[in-house]
Amino acid sequence: MVTAERAREVAASVLDPEVPVLTIDDLGVLRRVDADGDRVVVTITPTYSGCPAMDTIRDDLVLALTAAGFGDVEVRLTLSPAWTTDWMSEAGKRKLEAYGIAPPTGRAAVRGPIRLALAVRCPQCGSLDTREVSRFGSTSCKALFECRACLEPFDHFKVH
Ligand SMILES: [Zn+2]
Numbered sequence: 001m002v003t004a005e006r007a008r009e010v011a012a013s014v015l016d017p018e019v020p021v022l023t024i025d026d027l028g029v030l031r032r033v034d035a036d037g038d039r040v041v042v043t044i045t046p047t048y049s050g051c052p053a054m055d056t057i058r059d060d061l062v063l064a065l066t067a068a069g070f071g072d073v074e075v076r077l078t079l080s081p082a083w084t085t086d087w088m089s090e091a092g093k094r095k096l097e098a099y100g101i102a103p104p105t106g107r108a109a110v111r112g113p114i115r116l117a118l119a120v121r122c123p124q125c126g127s128l129d130t131r132e133v134s135r136f137g138s139t140s141c142k143a144l145f146e147c148r149a150c151l152e153p154f155d156h157f158k159v160h
Helices: 004-012 053-067 090-098
Strands: 030-036 039-044 072-077 130-134 142-147 153-157
Touching (some): 004 053
Parallel strands (some): 039 072
């Protein structure tokens, strides 16, 4: 059955290759799905410009939709408006924390000369006594943090 609802459902179930507990829908990367017969146009916005995961997501979308019976699948990338961590669903943030990655805290919408330094909570023990070790963690979308309480390093999904 190739319906618009089915196309949306299949596209929304594609997992983020970097954080395989999150779907691209949880992340807010999936912007829109338009289907007309067996033709589907999926619009995604990368979490981070130059995020290498986008190529994998594009391939996974084409594979999943083709397998679901859609014959003509196009994946479009839109950079405007830019992705923000505000688009991540609450369920997505909970899954991220359960996976061991500190979810983005606060809201990216706060703009101006003053950048609020928000405490990042350790996903292992919950301590707020953490520090940034490196601006870039396992991928450019994440920063590497270290917990002073349990001494465990962890990735923090950057707010941007
Ligand atoms: Zn800790």
